[in-house]
Amino acid sequence: MTVERLIQSSDEFWAAGFTGKLEELIPLLQYYQETHGYISPEGVEAIAGFLGISEARVYTVASFYAQFRFQKPGKNHVCVCLGTACHVQGGVDLANEIHEHLHIRNGETTPDGQFDFKEVACLGCCAQAAVVEVNGTIYAKMNRDKLRKVLKEHQHA
């Protein structure tokens, strides 16, 4: 990364209210992922430069938390809940359906960039299990058939 790029990204962080303190690392990673979609190698470099720490340090923390992705996300974000209640109501079935239907696994993106897929521990809608979240909307009481329909809707949208 050139010095100019580094300055540019640091300016962006300043503008967003960050002050360069070490404890801002996780919020910075969250901010970067929100604005850029994922944590790219350039992102790691920019954050490391801004905080004055090594890139390894940034990776260490980023890789610890489930929230951060290192692959470019797809157009549609599919999250399958694998919390306890969803497990009991067949959440694994839904994850398998995604795998069989879209041929991607947890954390991956389809080659055509249409969908990315993440398994999450719990979305907190346990009484509506099993649930799937697509682009921020939660779909309740899902099964394989309903999930296929939902995916189809989003594919064409």
Next chain:
Amino acid sequence: MLEQLRLEAKQRWQERTTHNQAVIYIGTASCGRAAGALETLQAIRETLQDLGKEACIIEVGCIGPCYLEPLMDIALPGMPRVSYANVTPAMARQILTACLTTGDLSPGKAAGHFGDESFTQTSGIQPFFDLPMLKPQLRIILQKCGIIDPEDFDAALATGAYQGLERAFTLGPEGIILEMQQAGLRGRGGAGFPTYRKWQAARAAAGKPKYVVCNADEGDPGAFMNRALLEGDPHAVVEGMLIGGYAIGAREGIVYMRAEYPLAVKRMRKAIGQTYASGLLGSNICNSGFDFDIRIQEGAGAFVCGEETALIASLEGLRGMPRPRPPYPTDRGYKGKPTLINNTESFGTVPAVLREGGEWFRQFGTASNPGTKTFSLVGKTRYTGLIEIPLGMTLRQVVEEIGGGTRLPFKAIQTGGPLGGCLPADRLDTPITYETMRELGSIMGSGGLIVMDESTCNVDMARYFVGFACSESCGNCTPCRVGTRILKDTLEKIVSGEGEPEDLEVMQRAAETMNNSSLCGLGQAASNPVISSLKYFRQEYEEHIHQKFCRSAVCTELFEFTILPERCTGCGACVKVCPATAIHGERKQAHTLDTTRCVKCNACVRVCPVHAIVGAPVGTQAGTTRQDKVVI
């Protein structure tokens, strides 16, 4: 100053709710949204427009009975709120039209009302809180959830928010801690440590500045008590933190919130903003000379960050790994300074304790476990949702009265989430307290209750919980890192039909080692599901290993589906849903299932109205090979 504010707020809130137009309340917390509340809301708006009527729409939080979502309440002028359950857009249109044009409340469709006895008689509608699920409950923490508009500061103030804080200012820090001691509130995160002692320690600790941290990183899969509270009554948590901060002499509060709860984050952020605007946060609050700031930090998805030392590491921008205690966070926490960490629900309970007094709080629950606690009741009970009960109530009351029992015979209840234990039917008469749960080899935890019936396999559940613990183990200490792996691998072996007799011994030893020697609560408790299910459901493990049979028909390799001819009515529902055309039979005649075609997708089991499709040991059925299945 607050008095004036409250008076004005009351007026404004009353104007909003008791205007001479209808008021429509709709529950739009995450669970309601999942059930379709936003579509219903849209339908309400459209209907109002079509009818050309004015009405005030108020979005409220979760009131508890999630199985009734989406919930819509209508209050006609001069009448109490009447609640309607499972309101689809079409239903909303129907009910609203009848209500607003002819004043017909459609009593047949109503779930309950919020008015008094006389309204029951005149309208023929039962009181909402008399519903079987709600009647045995006692609502202190959830008192306002689902009743008020969580985004309206006036609503909070008008219903008594920050009264506890006012009283706290008159009591002074020592007085507050004394009040907390009288109340006997214990940590609602699950450990059950007396809250007042934590406050005392944090107040006595040397070092400045001090911090207050609210642990809202509710990572337990199957639990959503904190989410519901933050979405339904965020000001209770803000007030609790303010009181805690004042008591220990802190200047800054941090809410560590789970990023998977976007709506809770949004509502909390709004609540904090409103509190600043009214002067209840910032400097010199209510002329008391007390300064306090609250900010939100979003967690990044690590279950272990619910452990307090790991949470602090995460706040500091590190990997969320626990460290040995002591020193406790109350001595050396965030940035090495004294830090008070309490669970969301603990903070949410504080305002009520201060408002009504410690003695009042102590009258609920038992002598050593005072007060109420929220639980999320999920799984196979008839009624599911968020509940609040006085401690000491038995598990049976929760499952059978509040939960309405299970459809298939009850098998087990998992208390305390993934780190808790699995308790069988003969332990159902145990009262729920911190101690009794621990004695049975489980924990109370933060309050997840998962009910399982005969269609749930205990071995598979243990595998699920251990798998969760394994992927969430931070890897810092060996017993947990290696132990969860051993348990997970062994259980996977067993559920895939390759279990060996010595596996049970291997698991027992690994589980006990983890329990004795792990660094933090996660590692110590991660083996609870295995230890408890080995204790209470050993027979099922042995069946999996010796007979290669899963009686609950869950572990795919270990059963075949079969149709019980004496139960089958020949309705044909299964034939329609079978993706592999494996089920055949004449109408009104018992059907048969071709095991060579069956893909064990469970679709038929789910639709069978008489539970005729059950699992049988592999290879024990006769006459279901493809050859003798001639379809005419």
